[in-house]
Amino acid sequence: MDMAKLYFRYGAMGSSKTANAIMVQYNYHERGQNALMLKPRLDSRDGERIVGSRSGLSAPCVYVEELDGIDLSPYNCVIVDEAQFLTKAQVAKLVEIVDERNIPVICYGLRADFQGNLFEGSTWLMAWADTIEEIKTVCWCGRKATCNARVVDGVVAREGEQIVLGGNESYVALCRRHWAKGELAPMEVKKISTGKRAHLPLLLEADPSEAMIDRYLDESDMYVLAAHGKPVSVAVIGEPEPGTFELYNLATDANERGKGYASELLRHLIRMYKPLGEKLQVGTSARRMGFYEQLGFRQVGVRKDFFLNENYIPAKLAEQGLRDMEVLELEL
Numbered sequence: 001m002d003m004a005k006l007y008f009r010y011g012a013m014g015s016s017k018t019a020n021a022i023m024v025q026y027n028y029h030e031r032g033q034n035a036l037m038l039k040p041r042l043d044s045r046d047g048e049r050i051v052g053s054r055s056g057l058s059a060p061c062v063y064v065e066e067l068d069g070i071d072l073s074p075y076n077c078v079i080v081d082e083a084q085f086l087t088k089a090q091v092a093k094l095v096e097i098v099d100e101r102n103i104p105v106i107c108y109g110l111r112a113d114f115q116g117n118l119f120e121g122s123t124w125l126m127a128w129a130d131t132i133e134e135i136k137t138v139c140w141c142g143r144k145a146t147c148n149a150r151v152v153d154g155v156v157a158r159e160g161e162q163i164v165l166g167g168n169e170s171y172v173a174l175c176r177r178h179w180a181k182g183e184l185a186p187m188e189v190k191k192i193s194t195g196k197r198a199h200l201p202l203l204l205e206a207d208p209s210e211a212m213i214d215r216y217l218d219e220s221d222m223y224v225l226a227a228h229g230k231p232v233s234v235a236v237i238g239e240p241e242p243g244t245f246e247l248y249n250l251a252t253d254a255n256e257r258g259k260g261y262a263s264e265l266l267r268h269l270i271r272m273y274k275p276l277g278e279k280l281q282v283g284t285s286a287r288r289m290g291f292y293e294q295l296g297f298r299q300v301g302v303r304k305d306f307f308l309n310e311n312y313i314p315a316k317l318a319e320q321g322l323r324d325m326e327v328l329e330l331e332l
C-alpha cells in the first residue's frame with residue numbers, strides 16, 4: 001500500500017488556492033471517492049460552513065475544530081483550506097491522520113502574513129509536510145508574487161494584528177520588491193463581484209439617480225480602475241439584448257479627473273468585450289459626446305427629455321448638463 005502524505009500547497013493572495021482545493025475534491029468525487037473539506041474556524045461565532053474563492057467557486061466544509069467528532073472511515077482524502085490559520089496542535093492532528101490512518105491530507109494556505117511573518121499553520125506545515133508545493137501568481141509588474149500586502153484606503157499597511165476579521169482592508173499579492181516598497185499597481189482594472197454598492201458615491205457622479213442605478217446594478221458587471229491602490233474610475237456594463245452591451249455608468253472621482261483614467265478604463269473594456277458581442281451602446285449628455293466619439297463611438301439617436309423625470313433632481317441635472325440623452329454606439 002502506498003504511504004499517504006501530508007501536502008502543503010502554498011501561494012500568495014489570489015493564487016486560486018481555494019479553487020484548486022475545490023477541484024481536487026471534485027476529482028475525488030469523479031472517481032467515486034470522498035474527500036472531506038475542512039477549514040479552521042477563525043472566531044467563536046458559528047459562521048458559514050463554506051469555502052469560497054474569489055472566482056466565485058464555493059463548496060461546503062466542516063471546521064477543523066470539529067474533526068474529533070467526524071468518522072473519517074468514508075474518506076479517501078482530507079483537504080484543508082485557509083491552512084495558514086491552523087494551530088500547531090491542529091497540524092499535529094493532521095499528521096496523525098496521515099501516519100495513523102494512511103489518509104492523504106492536502107493543505108492550501110498562505111505562507112506569510114502582511115508583515116512577512118510565517119503564520120502558525122504555515123510554520124508547522126513547512127516543518128512537517130512530506131511535500132511542499134508553490135501555487136504561483138504574479139505581481140502587477142509581471143514578477144512572481146510571493147508576498148501579501150494589506151491595503152487600507154489605498155495604502156500598504158505596515159502595522160496591525162495578523163488576523164483582522166470584518167475590517168475594511170483588502171489584500172493583494174506583490175513581488176518582494178514592490179511589497180517592501182509598498183508600491184501598488186500604477187493602474188489596474190478589477191472586476192467587482194461583491195460589494196458593488198460600496199462604489200455608489202462614485203456611480204452617482206455620472207448618474208445622479210440612485211433609483212436608476214438600482215435598476216441596473218445587480219444584473220450588470222462592474223469594473224474599477226485603481227491607481228496606486230485607490231479606486232479612481234468605475235464602469236458598469238450590462239447586456240440588455242444578446243450581443244448588445246450597454247455602458248450604464250462610467251464615472252471618475254472628482255479629484256482624479258483629467259488624468260485619462262476613464263478613457264483608460266473604457267479602452268480596456270472595449271478590448272475585453274470585443275469577442276463577446278457586436279456592439280457597445282452608451283446614453284450620455286451632449287457635453288460628454290466628444291469623449292465617446294474620440295474612442296470610436298458614433299451617435300445613433302437622441303432620446304428627447306430623457307432625464308426629465310421623477311428620478312432626477314432638476315438642480316443636479318442642470319449642474320451636469322443633462323436633459324436629452326444622446327445615444328452612441330461602437331461596433332465591437
Ligand SMILES: [Zn+2]
Nearest residue numbers: 139141175178
Ligand atoms: Zn512587482
